[in-house]
Amino acid sequence: MEKNEIRNLIIKAKGEKKSELVIKNCHVVNVFTNEIIKADVAIDKGKIVGIGEYQGLEEIDLKEKYLIPGFIDSHVHIESSMSTPSQFARAIIPRGVTSIVADPHEIANVKGIEGIRFMIEDSKKTPLDVYFVLPSCVPATSFENSGAILEADDLRELMDDENVIGLGEMMNYPGVLNLDDKILDKLELGSRKIIDGHGPMISGKDLNAYVAAGVKTEHESSTLKEVEDRLRLGMYILIREGSAAKDLNKIISAVNKDNLSRFLFCTDDKHPEDLLKDGSIDFNIRLAIKSGVEPIDAIKIATINAALAYNLKGKGAIAPNYDADLVVVDNLEDFNILEVYKHGKIVAENYKPLFESKSYSPDYMKHSVRIKTITEDDLKIKMEGNIANVIKIIPESLVTEKVQRKVLIKDGYFAYSDKDILKLAVIERHKLTGNIGVGLIEGFKLKNGAIGTTIAHDSHNIIVVGDNDRDILRVVKHLDDIGGGLLIASQGEIIKSLALEIGGIMTSNAIEETNESLKEMMDMAYNKLKVNRDIDPFMTLSFMALPVIPRLKLTDMGLFDVESFKFADVSVKD
Numbered sequence: 001m002e003k004n005e006i007r008n009l010i011i012k013a014k015g016e017k018k019s020e021l022v023i024k025n026c027h028v029v030n031v032f033t034n035e036i037i038k039a040d041v042a043i044d045k046g047k048i049v050g051i052g053e054y055q056g057l058e059e060i061d062l063k064e065k066y067l068i069p070g071f072i073d074s075h076v077h078i079e080s081s082m083s084t085p086s087q088f089a090r091a092i093i094p095r096g097v098t099s100i101v102a103d104p105h106e107i108a109n110v111k112g113i114e115g116i117r118f119m120i121e122d123s124k125k126t127p128l129d130v131y132f133v134l135p136s137c138v139p140a141t142s143f144e145n146s147g148a149i150l151e152a153d154d155l156r157e158l159m160d161d162e163n164v165i166g167l168g169e170m171m172n173y174p175g176v177l178n179l180d181d182k183i184l185d186k187l188e189l190g191s192r193k194i195i196d197g198h199g200p201m202i203s204g205k206d207l208n209a210y211v212a213a214g215v216k217t218e219h220e221s222s223t224l225k226e227v228e229d230r231l232r233l234g235m236y237i238l239i240r241e242g243s244a245a246k247d248l249n250k251i252i253s254a255v256n257k258d259n260l261s262r263f264l265f266c267t268d269d270k271h272p273e274d275l276l277k278d279g280s281i282d283f284n285i286r287l288a289i290k291s292g293v294e295p296i297d298a299i300k301i302a303t304i305n306a307a308l309a310y311n312l313k314g315k316g317a318i319a320p321n322y323d324a325d326l327v328v329v330d331n332l333e334d335f336n337i338l339e340v341y342k343h344g345k346i347v348a349e350n351y352k353p354l355f356e357s358k359s360y361s362p363d364y365m366k367h368s369v370r371i372k373t374i375t376e377d378d379l380k381i382k383m384e385g386n387i388a389n390v391i392k393i394i395p396e397s398l399v400t401e402k403v404q405r406k407v408l409i410k411d412g413y414f415a416y417s418d419k420d421i422l423k424l425a426v427i428e429r430h431k432l433t434g435n436i437g438v439g440l441i442e443g444f445k446l447k448n449g450a451i452g453t454t455i456a457h458d459s460h461n462i463i464v465v466g467d468n469d470r471d472i473l474r475v476v477k478h479l480d481d482i483g484g485g486l487l488i489a490s491q492g493e494i495i496k497s498l499a500l501e502i503g504g505i506m507t508s509n510a511i512e513e514t515n516e517s518l519k520e521m522m523d524m525a526y527n528k529l530k531v532n533r534d535i536d537p538f539m540t541l542s543f544m545a546l547p548v549i550p551r552l553k554l555t556d557m558g559l560f561d562v563e564s565f566k567f568a569d570v571s572v573k574d
Contacts, residue, residue, distance in 0.1 A: 005045070012042060012049040013320055019044040021344055022056030023326070026067040031304040031317050034296050041067060043324040046343030050320055066332060068299055069317050070098025070325030070340070071281040072306035073267055075169070075196065075219050075238050078119065078130075079106035079505050080269035080539075082455070082498075082518070085119055086357035087511040089126035091275040093355075094348035095282045096337050098129060098325035099315055101266075101306070103168040103196065105135030109458050110368055110430070110503040112138070112148030113158070118502075120163050122360055127342040129325075131312065133168040133196055134158055136186050139459050140171050140548050143567070144555035146459035147368065147430035147503075152185035159189060165310055166194035169219070171458075171548040173199045174565055176213050177206055187213050194310055200399070201550060203229060211235060217309065219266055220549075222247050222397070227254040231262055236309045238266040239301070241284045243274045244539040246396040248284060252291045260297055264306045271539055272515040273522070286335050295332035361501060361508040368504045369454060369484045371427055371462065372434040374476060376469045379425060381414040381438050383407070387572040388414065389559060390421060391544060391552045393443030395534040398543050402552040402561065404572055405442065414570070416467055420445050423469070426545050427462040427476055428556040429454060429484075429504070435556040439570055441465060441544065445532040449490035450475045451525060453538055454504035456545040461556050463545050479504075486538055488524050495528070496521050 012019045019042040028037045028051060042054035078088045078100075085102075092100070102123075107115035116134070123130035134155045139146035158164055167190025170176060175183035187195065191214050199210050200220040211233045219238035221227045222245075227237055231254075241248040245268060255263055265284040279286075281302050288298040307316030314323040324344035330336045340348035347354055381388075386409050392401035408417040416423075421440050428435035450466025452475035462479055466472040471489040478487055478494050484504020488496045498517045500507050507514055521538070525531040547553045547560045552568070554560065561568040 008044065009047060009049050009321065012044045015050070015054060019049055019054060019056045021058045021060070022054045023060050023062055023067060025064055026062045027064055028318055029066060029068040029296060029299055031069065031296070031300045032319070036066070038064070041318060043344040046324055048318060048320055048322050048324050051318065062328060065338065066329045067318065068327050068329060069303040070327055070342070071096045071285070071302045072312065072316060073097055073100040073281050074264040074306040074310065075217070075266035075268055076100050076102055077106050077269050078102050078104070080243070081272050081275060081511065082500055082506055082514055083272060083511045084360060084502065084506055084508050085123035085128070085130055086125040086360065087508065089128035090353045090357055091272060091511050092280045093128055093340055093342070094337070094351045094353050095275070095279040096327040096340055097280045097282070098340065098342055099131065099312060100128065101131050101133060101165070101310055103133050103135060105138055105168055105458055106460065106505055107503050108135040108138045108148060108150060109146040110148070110460050110505065111365060112150060113154055114364065115503060116158060118362070118365055120161065123163070125360065126357060127347045127355055130163065131165045131310065132163050133166045133194070134164060135168045136190065137169070137171040137458070140546065143547050143557055143560055144459045144545070145428045145431060145433055145435060145461070145557070151182055152189045155186070155189060159192070166190060166196065169196040169198035170215055171198040173202055173210055177209055190214065197235065198548065201226070207233065219268055222250055222399070224251060224254050227251050231259055236262055236264055238264045239284065240266050240268045241287060242268045243271045243536050244269060244396070244543060245398045248287050249291060252288055252293065255293060255297070260300065261305055263301050264309055265302045269539065271518065271536065272511050273519055276512070276515050282335055282337060289333060359508040365502045367483060369429050369480050370432050371429050371476070371480050372432055374427065374436060374473065376473065378436050379423065379438055379469045379472060381423070381440070381570050382412060383409050383414055383571045384573055385571065388440050388570050389552065389568055389572055391424065391439060391441045391554065393441065393535060393540060398546070398549045400544070400550070400552050403442065407440070414440065422446055422465050422467050423472060424544060424554050425464050425472060426456060426554050426556045429462045433556070437554050437556050437558045439554040439559045443532060443535070444537070445530060447530045449488065449529045451488050451529065451537060451541065452476065452479060453486045453542060454479055454484035454500065455486070455538070455542045457543050458546060459555070460503070460505055461545065463541055465541055486518070486521060488521055488529065490528060496524050
């Protein structure tokens with residue numbers, strides 16, 4: 001901060017000159033002292049200058065409504081909204097989220113450094129403060145093919161960018177534990193800032209080693225034991241409530257007055273419908289309060305805790321010299337958000353954004369789907385007997401079960417039956433390798449069709465589930481035609497599609513439009529194809545290719561057992 005800026009803050013704080021804006025008659029939530037203070041808040045040049053009794057060139061009377069700091073999402077993949085950062089902001093700023101920590105590893109898996117730069121540049125077109133952590137695992141493992149490979153030297157050029165605050169989630173925990181030299185290079189690079197974790201089910205000395213490597217946060221804790229183990233080693237716990245992974249109710253009881261400062265809120269991956277309907281971090285807050293967390297404690301988890309954990313200076317509190325990122329609510333139970341201020345300017349009112357986001361879709365981010373011609377023969381699963389290893393979906397979880405099921409066999413190959421055992425296929429779509437992984441999945445309950453997408457975490461190959469090969473092929477071919485997106489086919493015909501022109505995972509179209517298309521597709525999936533209503537069909541499908549989340553997943557290279565960290569056969573050998 002320059003000398004003149006400091007001088008101005010001092011003068012305005014002393015009340016010797018009127019501030020640009022004074023929000024009067026507020027119930028100010030103080031996250032430092034757990035108090036609610038009736039006072040005015042003086043704002044000048046985007047900064048809070050004082051709390052007390054002030055006069056401003058402009059004055060707004062809150063009439064004793066509550067004023068709280070802007071919320072911080074501590075870990076989010078913007079790409080999961082299927083929208084660009086500038087469109088994503090239109091969904092979350094009206095929900096009180098004024099800052100986020102974004103990991104762009106989704107687009108990085110498709111477009112590499114070029115994709116990360118696109119996210120940084122597009123984020124500048126919005127009032128939202130977007131802090132980036134650089135993807136540490138592109139691809140997530142060596143057991144799949146992505147559109148890019150990023151090593152420490154590739155990331156080094158971006159680590160000093162003013163928008164970059166650390167190294168993204170270290171999913172390759174076997175690489176950490178086995179002292180992989182390339183992973184050590186990345187840990188060394190990230191040691192200057194914060195390193196995010198991603199270590200589900202790591203325990204004991206392995207967990208100690210993971211933390212000793214410099215990993216500071218964890219958003220994959222889904223049991224109280226996992227939370228307890230990580231808190232004892234000094235980690236921050238990011239309480240996640242996304243579209244597919246819903247952990248808050250499972251672990252919120254671990255929060256108490258002694259450990260409160262070690263908890264943050266995050267969404268990780270959330271579809272546009274859930275963002276626009278239920279909200280973002282505001283939804284986490286409401287859910288936490290319903291679970292027994294005191295309102296001010298919930299606010300602290302959503303604000304100052306995240307700011308301190310990620311060293312976001314000037315964020316997370318209402319106090320002098322803090323950014324005037326503010327949220328007005330009518331009460332501390334329902335958290336109805338009336339207004340949102342960013343740097344002292346109103347940017348949202350009654351859940352509606354008051355700013356525009358221009359469409360930005362450069363050609364270099366398009367045309368990312370490249371596949372070889374495939375036939376029904378490519379989808380066959382050869383069986384040595386009638387027992388198969390099957391991926392079993394667990395609703396509201398990214399974790400799957402590895403189960404063995406008796407299946408129908410015809411001419412030595414898997415054959416469809418009336419059982420809820422469907423084909424799952426992953427087709428490499430970046431480098432024309434021709435790789436196709438085919439497996440079996442239980443829990444989708446899909447009938448008479450197929451659904452597919454080029455959103456398949458984290459390498460984002462084509463992933464399709466269906467109860468017949470004809471529709472699976474139809475989906476794959478049309479995804480190629482439209483350059484990526486979401487598709488539903490039935491009886492050999494495409495019945496609905498959503499094109500995602502940016503890397504096959506995002507669109508620059510208005511997020512409201514994207515949401516309407518997605519809602520139609522969800523309705524078709526549930527009503528026409530009878531998909532299990534306990535799952536989000538597209539979000540769940542997209543995680544079936546992620547080989548760092550237990551227990552059984554499918555990549556373009558085949559069926560993968562995450563716990564043994566090696567490939568497995570679909571057919572169970574005697």
